[in-house]
Amino acid sequence: MSQNKLLACPAQLHAVQHYLKLAVDYEARDVVITYWARLYSLQAALKLDKKSPEARILLANLMDWLETFKKTNLENEAITNDVAGQALLENEATKLFNWADSNDRAAVFSKNVVKSFYTAGVILDVCDVFGDLSEEVIAQRKYAKWKATYIHNCLKKGETPIPGPIGGDGLADEGELNINVPQ
Numbered sequence: 001m002s003q004n005k006l007l008a009c010p011a012q013l014h015a016v017q018h019y020l021k022l023a024v025d026y027e028a029r030d031v032v033i034t035y036w037a038r039l040y041s042l043q044a045a046l047k048l049d050k051k052s053p054e055a056r057i058l059l060a061n062l063m064d065w066l067e068t069f070k071k072t073n074l075e076n077e078a079i080t081n082d083v084a085g086q087a088l089l090e091n092e093a094t095k096l097f098n099w100a101d102s103n104d105r106a107a108v109f110s111k112n113v114v115k116s117f118y119t120a121g122v123i124l125d126v127c128d129v130f131g132d133l134s135e136e137v138i139a140q141r142k143y144a145k146w147k148a149t150y151i152h153n154c155l156k157k158g159e160t161p162i163p164g165p166i167g168g169d170g171l172a173d174e175g176e177l178n179i180n181v182p183q
């Protein structure tokens with residue numbers, strides 16, 4: 001199935017665009033992440049709009065892809081077992097987060113650091129398909145998205161970001177965050 005059919009997102013489903021893009025980005029690297037990102041996209045899209053003709057096209061394409069993919073990957077435990085799938089996604093998010101965090105703390109700021117923080121946050125969003133997340137995962141997701149937004153905004157304004165978390169080594173408290181990070 002063409003990527004265009006799986007990426008073309010009508011305006012009313014724009015909120016799932018980031019997850020569809022994640023799926024395409026990981027298609028050559030890790031199809032397990034692609035699978036779960038598309039499943040998350042489907043679930044989120046169904047909550048937004050399942051009746052308009054444009055949404056129905058995207059939903060049908062996602063359902064067809066997911067069904068075919070799952071049938072051809074029955075031997076992949078990270079596809080057939082939620083615990084294995086969640087572990088794989090959380091490990092990838094943690095790897096990206098740790099790389100971005102170490103660069104951030106070393107005051108090495110770049111678009112790659114922003115993208116790694118952001119991608120870690122998006123992958124942790126996808127983990128919602130597995131049910132309730134631990135407080136640690138929720139905090140890591142929130143911090144990753146906040147830090148991606150903060151560094152991006154600083155770079156855009158020509159300012160030098162402050163390395164590490166606000167106020168030291170702990171994760172920033174909710175009250176300290178003045179940047180609106182989309183959930």
